[in-house]
Every structure is written in structure tokens, then in C-alpha cells.
Amino acid sequence: MAVDSLAGNAAVVAGGEMVTLEVFRYRPEEETEPVYQAYEVPVHKDWVVLDALNHIKDHLDGTLSFRWSCRMGVCGSCGMMVNGDATLTCATFVESLLPGPIRVGPLENFPVVRDLIIEMNDFMEKLESVKPWIIRDEEKSLEDGAYLQTPAQLADFKQFSMCINCLLCYAACPVYGLEPSFTGPAVIALAQRYNLDSRDQGAGERNAILNTDEGIWQCTLVGECSVVCPKDVDPAAAIQRYKVSSTLQWYQKLLMPWSGK
Template sequence: MTEQIIRMEVMRYRPEQDEAPWLQSFDVPYSDDMSVLQGLNYIKDELDESLSFRWSCRMAICGSCGMMVDGVPKLACKTFLRDYPGTVRVEALHHFPIERDLVVVLDDFMEKLERIQPYIIPRQEQALSEGEYLQTPTQLERYAQFSSCINCLLCYAACPQYGLDSSFLGPGAIALLHRYNMDSRDGASEQRMELVAAEEGVFHCTAVGYCSEVCPKHVDPANAVNLNKTRAAGDYFLRFAKPKGRCQ
């Protein structure tokens, strides 16, 4: 492998000294198998140790290294320098406040994640002695795709509606919400409907579909949002026809 040089333009923002984010250029030697993340690590190790960015697994499973690469939301570990001959621009994820350099503030998403109750709420509590909650492969199939989300937030950086108004629950949280709703062991979709049908819910989406395009795990959040529009519309018109209260 021959070693070449790439110019990496990296967004810097150090709140104690910078008024606004700016781009700093670094010349980074690279080989064909080097990811953008490895380029950033080279900068931190060899050129400027003050550069801040999140990363962990290096294999597209932890969801930490989401950033804009030449303006497109990407995982830095899954994006290769060889695909950007000459220069590559690396910036913090769009639509989020910047904490420092390439590190964004995740509080908004964390709060949303909590709101959707991203865990199985059993239809009926089962005693340990009754054994496990069984599920057929067909039942697994109904939600498996949506369970691949790694919370990397590329879909939020891609979503123009979230960019315009961050009160929107957003593609990632809705895909996860859908994942739990579709799980045969879960019985809380009615509780989650309040959020889906709310003004902050699915109807913010104007079906742009870029969220699904940028997803590194091939989740289809746009599909989850659309399916829940239908469910929310059904709930809107049929809610008075539904029986209230529970069987004892």
C-alpha cells in the first residue's frame, strides 16, 4: 500500500476561545485502508492533541463517531479517506448544538429516547416460574429491522424537519418506538401513541426520506414514521369507537 497525503479540514470549536466554529486544515498521510476516524486519531496523536471527537468501537456498532463528512452525515469509522481524493471536510453533526470541536450535545435526543419507553413493557407480567416469553421467527421478523438502530443520530442530522424545529420526536426515536410497538412481547403501544399522535410526533415529517438513506445500519426510519402516521390517523378517527377501561 502506497502512502499518500490527504488534507483534512476539521471543524474546531473551543467555547473558551472561539466565537464560532471554524475549519482547521491538517495534512494527514494515509493508506487505502484508513478510515476518517483513523485520520482524526492521527491528528490527535501526531499533530494536535487538543482535537476533541467521540469514538469507541471502530466497527460501526457503538454509534459514537457520527459526523458530517463533506456535508453528508456519516460514521467516521465506516467512511474511508480513499473515497475523498485531495481534501475531505469533517464537521460536527448538523442540527445539534456543538459542545466542542466534533462533539455535539446529545441531551435532546437522550430525553426523547427516554420518552418513547424503549424497553419491553409486557402485556401481562409473567412469573419467573412460567418461563421465558416465547417468540416465533415470524414475530421477530416484524421488528428485527428496526432493532438495528445504534443511536448514532445520522438520521437527525439528515432530517430537514428536525433542523427546522427540534421539538420533532425525530426519525431515530420513532424507529425505536416502532421496534417496541411491533414486538409481540410488548403491550405498551397505546401508551406510546400519545407521543406519536402529539404535535411533536410523526406529523412533523414531510416524507423527505433522507433519514433512511444515511442510516449506516439499514434501518428504515422513514418507513417507521410513515407506518405510524397511518396508526396515528386511525387512532385519531377511531379513538371514540374504542372500548375504554380494562377487563378485570
């Protein structure tokens, strides 16, 4: 059989082997309820699920809609549910899911716009609400030079800066599924990324959003966010650390009400 152009020089495994992909379809102008549609896709040794979806789009059914961009685990746009697990489809090999069928759906806990495309406005609003940028009481002037940082100070927050906003943690979080008001793992981890940055002075402003019932305190440390995270951000650890520091602040305020903040 012909080697698919998309996969470059991909070698076909076991001459002509095929696998079934059951893909979630939702076309609001055509149907009121979503359905799963089966496609037969050739098995290539070095194909990931995203390659199989692109094969469908290019050769079998051009109406299938999904997001993707970089194909290398950097852009964070191809997150989907594959056999029930939240995963980046560019990082999940078809071969590891044989003999199939492989069930591909949109990320859970989000409204579906069409097929595999989810609506992420809720996340974007929450992300903006925690001010994920460096906040200074007073900006230094350009003449005063850059804000210097030691390697140890960088190491304090670097892990949390690796987030690519792929939303796998939201799809995996059962608390977010039950309580859409929950701020959620990635946003709290990104807030911590700035709180723990030696150049930042905005922890108090973020605390007003996060040290609340809808913020960190809704988390029950299920830990699935850290299991599915493709970048090892470990949002569960970020939330736990936030709980510890907020608790210390709470007791400080209780025992020393005059201490301010």
C-alpha cells in the first residue's frame, strides 16, 4: 500500500494492517445529539493519533473538525480524550492502542463547539482573573537595568512556567467536572508561577481570587491533573503549596490581626 504523504517516510507495520477510530462527531446544524463515527485507518509504526485524524481529514472525511498545530507537544492545542484518557494526540502512538478500536472524543468538562473542538472561554477568563504576569508595586526605570535573578530563584517557579494551556488537567479533574466555578489546576499553577517569582509582588492580589472556596479550597487533591500533565507541571503540588502558605497567613491574621495584608 502507498505510504501516506502526511507521515513522510512512515513505514507500514504488518503489511496493510488497519485500525478503527471511533471519532466523536457533533455538527450542530445537522444533529442535536453527538454520535461516534467509525473510520478505518492504516497502521503506521510512527503514527500518533493526530496523524490518524489528519489521515481521516485529508483522505476520508474532510468535514471532521479538530484543533492542532505544532505536532510536537509544545502548542497544547491537540488535547483530546483517547480511550477515555485526557492526552495530547500528538504524543499518543496509535501502535500503543492496538488492536483498537480507538475512541477519540473532545476534552471532557467543556462545552463542545463542533466535533473535537471545545469551547475554552471559561478557562481563559479564569486565567486572566489571576493576573498571570509580573506585578510590581513600583516599576524600575529602564536606566536602573533588568530585574536580576539567581538560578535558585529561577528554579523556584520554573516548573510551573512550563504549562502550555492544553487543558488536559481540566478534563481530568473530577472537581472541575462537578463544580464549574472551581478555578482549576492550570490557572492555580500559573498563579503560583508568578507568586513564587522573586521579581513579582502581586501575591496579595492573586490571593483575593485564589484563597477562596472557589479557588484552592475546592481542590480535594485527587491528583489526576498531575497524572495527565504532559509537561510535568504538577498542578496538584502547586495547589498544595498554596494551601500551606494560605493557611499560615490565615493563622498569622488570626493571631496577629495588626500584622496587615
